Amino acid sequence: MLKRTLIGAILLAAVVPVQGSTQDAGYTDAAARATPTYVRTNGSFSGTGMLVSSRLAAFDDSRPDRQVPYLANLHLTDMVEGICHLLGLLLRLIVVLIAIYAVRHYIFTLNRLFGRQRHPYLDIDEADWPSVTVFIAAHNEETVIAGSLTSLLNVDYPADRLLLVPVNDRSTDRTREIIDEFVAANPGRIAPFHRVSGKPGKAAALKDATKEVTSEIIVIFDADYLPSRSLIKQLVTPFFDPEVGATMGRVVPLNVGSNLLTRLLDLERSGGYQVDQQARMNLGMVPQYGGTVGGIRLHALHEAGGWHDDVLAEDTDLTYRLLLKDWKTIYLNRAECYEEVPEHWPVRVRQIKRWAKGHNQAMWRHTVRVLNAKGLSLAERLDGIALLGVYVMAPILSVGWILALIMYYARGESWLSGIIALFGVLAFSALGNFAAFFEIAAAVRLDGSCKRIRLLPLNSIGFMVSTISIARATWEQIMDTINQRELRWDKTVRYRSSPKAN
Amino acid sequence: MWGLLLAAITLGLFCLPLLPAIIEFRWPSDVAPLQIEQEHTGNIRFFADRFREVMASFADSEDNFVQSSSALSSVRSANMSPILVAEEIYKLPAQMPILGEIHARQSLATGVGSQVRAALVEHTLALARGSALLRWAHARHIRVGENCIALGRLSAQKAIILKEGSTFRRMNAPTIIFGKSSTVIADDWDQPKQPAITQRVLHNQDLRLVAGSLTEKNIIVRGNLHIGKGARIIGSIKSHGDMILEADVVVHGALICGGDLKIGSDCRIRGPVVAEISAEAAIGNAFGTAAQPTTVTAPRLRFAQGVVVHGTVWARNHGIVQG
Numbered sequence: 001m002l003k004r005t006l007i008g009a010i011l012l013a014a015v016v017p018v019q020g021s022t023q024d025a026g027y028t029d030a031a032a033r034a035t036p037t038y039v040r041t042n043g044s045f046s047g048t049g050m051l052v053s054s055r056l057a058a059f060d061d062s063r064p065d066r067q068v069p070y071l072a073n074l075h076l077t078d079m080v081e082g083i084c085h086l087l088g089l090l091l092r093l094i095v096v097l098i099a100i101y102a103v104r105h106y107i108f109t110l111n112r113l114f115g116r117q118r119h120p121y122l123d124i125d126e127a128d129w130p131s132v133t134v135f136i137a138a139h140n141e142e143t144v145i146a147g148s149l150t151s152l153l154n155v156d157y158p159a160d161r162l163l164l165v166p167v168n169d170r171s172t173d174r175t176r177e178i179i180d181e182f183v184a185a186n187p188g189r190i191a192p193f194h195r196v197s198g199k200p201g202k203a204a205a206l207k208d209a210t211k212e213v214t215s216e217i218i219v220i221f222d223a224d225y226l227p228s229r230s231l232i233k234q235l236v237t238p239f240f241d242p243e244v245g246a247t248m249g250r251v252v253p254l255n256v257g258s259n260l261l262t263r264l265l266d267l268e269r270s271g272g273y274q275v276d277q278q279a280r281m282n283l284g285m286v287p288q289y290g291g292t293v294g295g296i297r298l299h300a301l302h303e304a305g306g307w308h309d310d311v312l313a314e315d316t317d318l319t320y321r322l323l324l325k326d327w328k329t330i331y332l333n334r335a336e337c338y339e340e341v342p343e344h345w346p347v348r349v350r351q352i353k354r355w356a357k358g359h360n361q362a363m364w365r366h367t368v369r370v371l372n373a374k375g376l377s378l379a380e381r382l383d384g385i386a387l388l389g390v391y392v393m394a395p396i397l398s399v400g401w402i403l404a405l406i407m408y409y410a411r412g413e414s415w416l417s418g419i420i421a422l423f424g425v426l427a428f429s430a431l432g433n434f435a436a437f438f439e440i441a442a443a444v445r446l447d448g449s450c451k452r453i454r455l456l457p458l459n460s461i462g463f464m465v466s467t468i469s470i471a472r473a474t475w476e477q478i479m480d481t482i483n484q485r486e487l488r489w490d491k492t493v494r495y496r497s498s499p500k501a502n
Numbered sequence: 503m504w505g506l507l508l509a510a511i512t513l514g515l516f517c518l519p520l521l522p523a524i525i526e527f528r529w530p531s532d533v534a535p536l537q538i539e540q541e542h543t544g545n546i547r548f549f550a551d552r553f554r555e556v557m558a559s560f561a562d563s564e565d566n567f568v569q570s571s572s573a574l575s576s577v578r579s580a581n582m583s584p585i586l587v588a589e590e591i592y593k594l595p596a597q598m599p600i601l602g603e604i605h606a607r608q609s610l611a612t613g614v615g616s617q618v619r620a621a622l623v624e625h626t627l628a629l630a631r632g633s634a635l636l637r638w639a640h641a642r643h644i645r646v647g648e649n650c651i652a653l654g655r656l657s658a659q660k661a662i663i664l665k666e667g668s669t670f671r672r673m674n675a676p677t678i679i680f681g682k683s684s685t686v687i688a689d690d691w692d693q694p695k696q697p698a699i700t701q702r703v704l705h706n707q708d709l710r711l712v713a714g715s716l717t718e719k720n721i722i723v724r725g726n727l728h729i730g731k732g733a734r735i736i737g738s739i740k741s742h743g744d745m746i747l748e749a750d751v752v753v754h755g756a757l758i759c760g761g762d763l764k765i766g767s768d769c770r771i772r773g774p775v776v777a778e779i780s781a782e783a784a785i786g787n788a789f790g791t792a793a794q795p796t797t798v799t800a801p802r803l804r805f806a807q808g809v810v811v812h813g814t815v816w817a818r819n820h821g822i823v824q825g
Contacts, residue, residue, distance in 0.1 A: 120758075123799035124774045125544060126674065126790070126813035130698065156543045216698050228540045240756040240774050242702055242720035242738040257533030266535075299700045326704055326722075336538045375706065375724075451532035454522040 084410055087403055094400040101393060104386055105436040108279035113442055118282045122334065124237040129161050131215035132236060132295075136166045137202050141223035142174040144340075148223050149182045153189060157232040163215065164190045166223075169205035170197070202291075204309035210301070219295040226254070226338045227293075234335035235295040245300035245327025246319065248277070249293040249335030258343045263455055264462040265341040265348070267440050274443035277331040285383035286323060287331035291315030292339075300327040313358020320366040323384065326375045345465065352466050353473035356391040360477055363388040394470035546657045546674045546814070550640035553622050557585070557605055594618070596630075610641075620654075644675070666807055666825035674814045676792060680823045681807020699737040699755065711735075713748070720755070731766070745777075749784075763800065773797060773813070783809045 134152055138145050145166065152164050166179045176194055183190045193209040210218065219235055221227065231249065238244045250273040253266045280287045289296070291314060301307070304321040311317045319329055342348040370376065370384040437456055444453045517524075526532070545551070576584040588606040596613030604610065604621040611628040612618055618634070621627060623641035631647040638655040646652055649667035656662055658675035666681055701719040709723045713730030720737040721727070727741035731748040738755035739745075745759040749766040756774050757763070763777035768786035773796025775781065775789060781800035783789075785808040790796030795813030803821035815821065 118778065120776050120778050123672075123814070123816040123818065124776070124797045125546070125816075126795045126797045127774050128772075128794045128796070151540075226540070228538055228542065230543045237774075240738065241740055241758045241776075242756070243722045243740050243758075252536045252538060254535050256535045257530065260527060263527075263530075263533065270536075326702075336536070338535065338538060375704065377724075447536055449532060449536070451526055454526040457520050457523045458527065 091403040109439045109442045111279045112275045121237040131161045132217045133213045133215040134164050134219045136221050138223040139169045140171045140173045144224040151226045155232045156229045166192050167205050167209045168194045203307050203314035207307035222292045224340045238330040243328050245297050245322040246289040246329040247295040248289050248331050251339040252336050253341045254338040270443035271440035275439045278333045281331040285379050287329050289315050289319045289329045293337045316362040349469045352469045356470040356473040357477045359391040394467045395474045398471045546655050549638045664823045666823050668823045670821040672816045678811040680805040680809040
């Protein structure tokens with residue numbers, strides 16, 4: 001698609017007819033401007049080259065008697081100039097947007113390296129612990145559900161205040177059977193929610209399951225997660241703060257060594273959590289609730305409108321609905337949990353497209369509200385808007401590249417070349433989803449890892465795949481909206497082999 | 503040919519920065535997932551419990567040997583540094599550094615100015631004036647004398663008492679008394695758990711609660727908060743800025759302060775108490791209850807004499823008992 005657009009742009013420049021009079025002062029100016037361009041394109045056969053060559057042919061002084069063709073329609077010239085001017089303005093706007101995100105990434109990284117780190121709730125180890133319901137979202141999870149339940153039964157949270165609720169959403173494999181075996185073996189600890197009908201999707205399943213909840217706090221895990229013993233307490237401690245509506249821990253890839261994709265995703269996750277999320281926590285901005293390895297205050301959830309099952313990214317949507325109701329989301333960098341990342345590129349592409357569509361939905365719904373919200377600080381407002389726009393930046397970046405190519409061949413002013421050079425640098429550093437290269441490098445250093453940072457240049461591959469996928473997803477989303485097609489939730493593939501049930 | 507050579511050199515220079523990446527990709531050397539301690543719980547007694555297991559294993563092991571002296575023996579395994587064992591009540595000499603672990607089967611007292619690395623004491627541990635504890639100590643009762651330095655962890659099964667001038671980091675006991683306790687517990691303080699308060703009131707600027715007022719909501723202040731004398735809050739309170747509680751304030755909930763926290767005399771706070779910069783508690787304050795222990799934490803803590811905490815006290819940078 002990119003190739004077609006580029007060729008079209010070049011052809012557009014080539015189809016303008018060349019006619020005119022040598023006595024036109026405006027045309028003289030145009031020719032003078034065209035001279036450097038002609039020199040640069042000497043010998044090349046391009047649409048714009050033809051245009052410039054034709055312009056100079058109008059001033060063939062060696063043959064003054066000859067009626068040389070020129071741009072007869074001055075309005076068309078103005079129109080072309082006008083289009084170029086508009087495209088230049090658009091390119092400048094895109095460069096400004098990318099510069100904002102680049103600066104944002106640098107601020108986050110420098111804050112993590114040198115700023116004050118906030119972990120205010122980390123030291124709470126004695127308290128009157130609130131009642132907690134743990135949801136384990138499961139749809140055909142026979143390979144992983146046993147591991148998750150075993151880990152959760154082993155946590156150090158008071159057993160009389162903890163209830164495990166596997167949300168079995170219309171599974172057709174052995175998921176239900178495995179859950180029921182655990183229920184029988186651990187009486188009073190597990191209350192399964194077997195869903196046999198209703199709208200598909202995690203948000204819809206959680207919405208139905210939440211109706212049965214009576215505890216103060218809900219903690220949610222995906223079925224492939226393996227919580228450590230202290231994780232529930234870590235996720236719950238911030239709820240002693242009456243302003244906290246949700247908490248989010250850090251997910252750590254378990255299947256790092258599977259292939260290049262998993263290694264690249266491990267680096268991306270490091271940057272996203274170790275630097276991005278923690279920096280937003282430090283700076284009083286908007287840490288994002290991620291939908292898993294996180295807790296929600298039930299009262300806050302009800303106040304924010306409950307679960308919305310018509311969104312693809314219920315986590316992002318909930319973060320903003322809570323924020324707009326004056327509930328904060330807290331990020332806990334040391335509340336770590338293993339997860340599986342995609343091991344195949346098609347799975348990764350589907351995952352990132354779903355995230356992009358869901359995030360764009362949230363952007364559409366909440367941008368104006370965030371701008372107008374009264375109770376938010378300036379930092380929250382600015383970061384909230386920036387966070388909503390991260391997935392839109394990918395198609396914007398793609399448009400920027402196309403524009404830069406067009407403008408490079410169509411115009412020659414030095415200021416524009418400077419803009420293009422700046423665009424090139426910023427596009428490199430801001431490329432990708434959430435993490436610039438500097439962020440990832442700092443995150444790997446903070447994690448105490450070493451040689452894996454050598455793979456950092458190869459993250460360009462992952463970022464390029466993400467950019468194209470997100471751009472496609474945005475286009476599909478626009479077309480789905482126009483054609484009124486319903487958004488579909490795709491389940492992520494699991495890779496662990498099935499352990500024996502407990 | 504020269505063109506090809508130039509192209510090859512250019513390509514080589516272009517690929518040179520990718521060489522470490524290609525090497526790491528082709529011959530992976532760092533592919534382990536980030537280490538997460540699945541069994542880690544942050545238990546303050548972790549080292550003490552592990553030490554107890556080690557001592558129990560010595561009873562069965564044939565690798566160690568014992569050198570007996572008058573009251574103090576040492577146990578040494580092939581793989582560990584010597585551990586001192588006191589079978590009877592024992593007092594260490596003054597100004598003596600003990601750089602290994604000590605296991606006292608009765609009570610243990612240090613001499614003035616002694617240094618102890620770590621100690622597991624079955625009865626009472628008494629740190630004499632000017633002593634220093636370097637890593638951890640666990641006992642049934644712990645008494646910390648004047649101007650002691652208690653780095654690391656202090657945990658007790660019954661109580662910890664600290665005298666003026668002592669510094670501390672992390673402590674846990676059913677009762678922790680700073681200085682002399684003269685606290686009189688109010689009649690309604692030790693009530694059973696209340697249902698969670700869900701109503702909130704938000705203030706975007708500084709707030710001053712009138713003396714003697716009663717509030718049955720959670721309070722969130724996006725500025726500084728000043729609570730007048732004798733005010734009572736049934737719920738939790740939070741300030742983004744500094745917080746001042748005058749005397750006799752009662753808070754049946756948590757206290758979260760984004761700045762400096764100053765608590766006047768004879769206040770009761772159910773907890774937890776979290777201050778992001780510093781916390782200072784005046785005489786007669788009580789945090790938590792024996793039935794519902796809590797946590798008081800801040801990077802810097804200053805407690806006056808007569809403060810009582812039931813549960814955990816954690817000063818990330820520096821904690822001190824005021825003289």
